[in-house]
């Protein structure tokens with residue numbers, strides 16, 4: 001097995017890398033400089049944690065905060081990694097000497113320390129070897145970043161000392177300017193640049209308007225109580241210390257064990273508060289944004305912003321602290337309208353008008369985020385310059401909460417016309433005052449009281465009109481912009497077009513969702529957003545849910561007794577998998593994603609005992625089969641009720657994401673809650689299997705998604721004729737050009753099998769008529785009857801087999817049908833049966849013969865294949881041997897296939 005992968009499993013317990021991790025690790029090992037720009041919680045740390053363990057030389061990591069370094073060192077030690085830190089807070093004076101002698105795998109340093117430590121330290125350590133010099137939170141180097149640290153600027157000095165050591169800059173700040181600054185300031189030499197997506201699909205985004213006061217705080221406290229009862233960690237970010245204190249007090253009054261963190265607390269109390277929160281001793285943290293960068297706790301389930309943040313950059317960073325372990329989590333932003341007028345206050349200390357304008361514009365963007373009626377994820381990602389193809393993400397309040405709608409054409413006409421009359425010289429207040437019939441001095445002076453629109457909008461409150469104005473801004477009918485330091489609104493070209501179609505007695509319909517003050521009442525459907533509690537989201541039975549809670553408690557107690565944070569032992573996700581599978585042996589425990597070797601050796605017996613005892617109490621059997629589940633919160637608005645289907649969990653899940661939630665194939669494949677992304681082809685296969693099970697599929701959309709064009713269809717038809725049958729895919733594929741892929745052929749053939757009504761596709765109205773366009777004229781799909789395969793000889797048998805093989809690679813729970821696999825004419829698993837001649841010799845299974853044999857098989861082997869191959873040993877001895885080898889991490893089991901590490 002690849003060394004990087006075995007380090008990943010041995011030390012971190014994970015089976016596969018997340019996107020970009022492996023590439024970056026490989027480049028670092030090749031000594032290439034790297035720049036890693038990936039979202040908060042996407043797994044950047046692993047990029048610098050793995051190489052030192054592979055090349056067995058110290059990795060230096062510069063990190064801006066002592067608390068952050070301490071947490072990282074604590075977690076790494078729990079993985080059996082020799083980690084330490086050097087800073088003014090380090091009280092063990094022997095560390096520097098040990099570090100110099102290369103005794104640590106990973107050594108953290110503050111930038112100050114890195115720049116001031118004597119050069120002899122570096123030259124001594126260089127003799128032992130340095131695998132990398134990583135600068136974490138590298139945006140601190142840039143004055144454009146939101147956390148500029150002047151000491152970071154001096155790190156380039158070390159370049160002349162650390163010759164031949166790869167430099168790695170890591171940040172979650174996306175802007176070009178910051179990236180450019182990092183590359184320049186660290187003098188990165190032809191760096192390998194990895195820029196990941198900033199989408200965090202497991203995070204739900206929601207916004208609520210509130211009115212400041214005890215009444216709302218009581219509501220908030222009630223909500224937090226529910227979270228606490230579910231064992232969830234929450235951060236509440238406030239804009240003022242006064243709010244922090246008020247909310248903290250209210251939480252404490254109802255007996256919630258909360259922590260508090262703000263700039264006026266002394267350093268010690270802040271540290272203690274941080275420590276207790278990270279160690280799950282306090283479940284809620286009420287804080288100002290001073291509680292910042294160093295929060296490395298993976299299992300925060302909710303981040304609430306009590307007040308609109310200054311800008312979306314900070315909001316993304318702060319809200320991004322939740323759900324770092326990939327489990328469904330929620331980010332709620334509560335705003336009051338007065339938050340939006342704080343621009344002057346934020347800009348008060350700034351000298352130049354440009355800086356003031358920048359602050360106002362940033363706040364305006366945050367305001368637009370609060371008031372948008374469209375998908376919040378799309379809004380956020382597009383703010384960071386990332387394209388989000390879908391219109392709806394299915395995981396924010398605007399995509400999930402059903403809102404009342406009403407035709408607002410008349411009111412929109414009045415407001416747009418009034419703003420038009422004001423010629424974009426004012427903000428929203430002036431036209432609203434005109435509509436409401438104000439006779440204020442400035443209105444009279446400008447003779448706005450003479451306008452025919454004056455007083456026509458008296459029926460609604462000013463705030464109602466503001467809410468409408470903001471909707472029209474978010475829908476592009478109005479433009480809001482900062483002129484000098486004032487916000488003005490004007491009618492956009494889309495608004496002009498609307499106005500052009502209106503007459504005083506007629507306006508074309510403009511149906512808008514009733515949000516904020518527009519809403520008389522919001523209907524929340526019974527199936528609206530649910531940030532599922534841990535047990536719900538994993539599809540636990542009641543008893544399994546209880547077991548999960550008990551195991552969390554068990555982990556907390558164990559962490560307390562060894563003086564570490566529970567997450568440092570293993571993540572919540574791993575505890576979930578344990579609760580679902582209830583392993584009875586160390587080998588099975590080791591096989592769970594997220595369980596590392598250190599955990600098995602040090603605490604394996606403890607965990608197994610607890611699992612056995614608690615499962616018995618709850619009447620749960622041991623060694624259950626895990627069911628693939630995703631944890632992402634999503635819209636629950638079933639279009640089709642799937643009562644009974646033979647589809648496996650993974651396939652049904654994929655179909656639901658596609659059919660009910662409108663997610664793209666790529667998004668389904670890379671769903672973060674998976675232990676590893678699956679191939680897009682596999683997703684297509686799942687959808688085809690769903691279609692064959694009778695579930696509805698939008699064929700036009702599927703053809704578009706995979707690029708199945710009309711000319712491809714003709715080519716496939718021709719190829720089938722040439723191949724003489726549609727029984728096997730390979731001969732068909734051989735007749736086709738490269739760009740026509742197996743999924744194209746499979747989709748075409750499945751449509752045939754399903755007897756898809758060609759007219760139904762046509763009537764969906766996607767017809768484009770352009771040559772070579774994606775297929776949309778279903779009549780082109782008609783197949784000469786001679787080549788339509790009957791159900792028995794149809795290549796679906798092969799398709800299904802192929803999909804089984806793919807599932808086997810990615811979904812451990814999917815049973816592998818060995819017979820089918822062996823029938824399939826590919827080289828993959830056939831290696832197993834290719835070796836059949838060995839059967840004449842009686843082969844004995846020994847530790848080395850099993851490992852060697854498995855090493856020679858890319859696709860591993862099942863127990864049956866093992867018994868067949870090692871025909872000189874009996875089943876019991878082979879099973880026992882496999883269990884020992886699993887325990888030693890020499891081999892591992894995925895689904896029912898054994899593979900060499």
Ligand SMILES: Nc1ncnc2c1ncn2[C@@H]1O[C@H](COP(=O)(O)OP(=O)(O)OP(=O)(O)O)[C@@H](O)[C@H]1O
Nearest residue numbers: 014016017018040041042043044045046172298324
């Ligand atoms: N390959 C993997 N498989 C499963 N979990 C992983 C993998 N890589 C990282 N993780 C987990 O993801 C979580 C976040 O990782 P990490 O702390 O490295 O994020 P980050 O990108 O450094 O975030 P930040 O910018 O906030 O520091 C951690 O709990 C980590 O254990």
